[in-house]
Amino acid sequence: MHDCDSNTGCGNRWRRGGAAIGYSLFLALLAQIAPAGEEDSSSGSYQLGRGYPIPSLGLSLGGYASVKRVDLETRQPFAEISDLSLFLGWDNGARWRAFSELEIGEALVYRGGELTSDESEFEVERAYVDYLHADWLTLRLGKALAPIGHWNSIHADPLIWTVSRPLTTDAGFSHYISGLSLLGSIPGERGVWEYQAYVDNSTRLDPRPDNRSPAGEVVPGLEIGPFDHAVGARLVYRPDSESWQFGLSLARFGIERIAGIKHLLGLDFQWRLAGVSLSGEALYRSDSNEDAGEVGGVFLQAVAPISFAPRWYFVSRAERFRDETVSARADTLSLGLAWRPLPPVVFKLETRQGRGNETLAPDGVFSSLAILF
């Protein structure tokens, strides 16, 4: 249990009530505008969760948004519009396509009785061009998500099951690469191998690098900056049944303004059966700089539908993470509920408790509402 005082703002029930009313109004609005969000798209009209296609120009518009409330034991609670992202895609129907994601982060933050937009940031999260040479080879040039683990490649709030992000997927590497990637899929006997290999030079190619890290906000020393340079690859195997997948990530990189070359090994898996999914990732990072320590983490997450409450899911996650550079570690257990009234919409409620986690991932209560639009 954490102590509350007037500064932290704990116990301000009206705020929580206000957030609840806000959520309710938002959901009511959604109910008015949203048809069932299945997989349909591209018939020339807007559909929630699939965007607005303009077939005559090969363009598509879309995005996602999320609002969240974070109440950490060691910090003042706050609520924010945490992400407001716009997707702009282009596809010439042949071999070329392009995609960009522009984001306003922390557009509005409500903390300590004040509403502010001072923390808002405009970011180019992704901007790249693809040339499809063959199914086994696509050339990608530009800024993209770092293909390290599964979580980082789908980190948007509407796609993940918890409000908080596992440190294993957050604190050991830059979330973005800028440079050239080769990617593709190669059919196997009973499944498909997918790969992405990349060469990054963010220092020269990304004029406004950004690598916000929730963990870094808590521990400045843990904030990992953008890649100075990097080479790496990710390999994923998916069987035809799509009931499971396994991924391997390798990277060698330097971080801006930090000495040393880091080597990273990551493993991840997903397994699904009858609506239940089990997933996990593990990461190990070593450093050529003797003053820097090793970083390692592993988490296991389970998501199960609640049989008596349609579209409600129970979520649990256990994680162990340590970072020798800042002599910090965290063992945490997160328990939560997720409600998906429509596939592109999710409301999440989560509590995180742990041992030795005060520095990296303090105990806390989180809630969010996220939507793909």
Next chain:
Amino acid sequence: MMRRPALFRFLAIPLVTLGLLGGTGHAENGGRAIAVVVAAGDSWNGIRGGMSKRLLAQIYRKQVVLDDKGIRLHPVNLPASHPLRAIFSQAVFRRSPLDMAGYWNEQYFQGISPPHVVASQEAVMRFVADTPGAIGYVAACRVDKRVRVIYRLEVKKKLADSLCR
């Protein structure tokens, strides 16, 4: 209301059996199959030398996007509420269209849109006939000379009968 479909079935099944409905190749199964179709003529270049249920799944998941000559594939779907779409989805993915929503949410985030959707089987025929690289599916009894059948998905007779109504 019920007379027309029943009459149509009565006529269509023997016609398909006799192989009189548009070049289906395996006409003895025509009334019991979903036909995977491409444009008539020789514009279809093939993919890895043939078609299979597995390859069809990869095309409709947009994991395979180019044919053997590098022409972009354009899979076309019926609406999620269409009975044939549900049957196709179960036959190919072993999942309902709704069960695929999570997959497409992730793809959407990566900038990949699901297959184009048109309203009816007739619209599928028109789209496939007019669009280079297009691939679609209709009930075998709907096939005509505008398209070429490159694969058949066998379905149970009860389901098959419902497809031709």
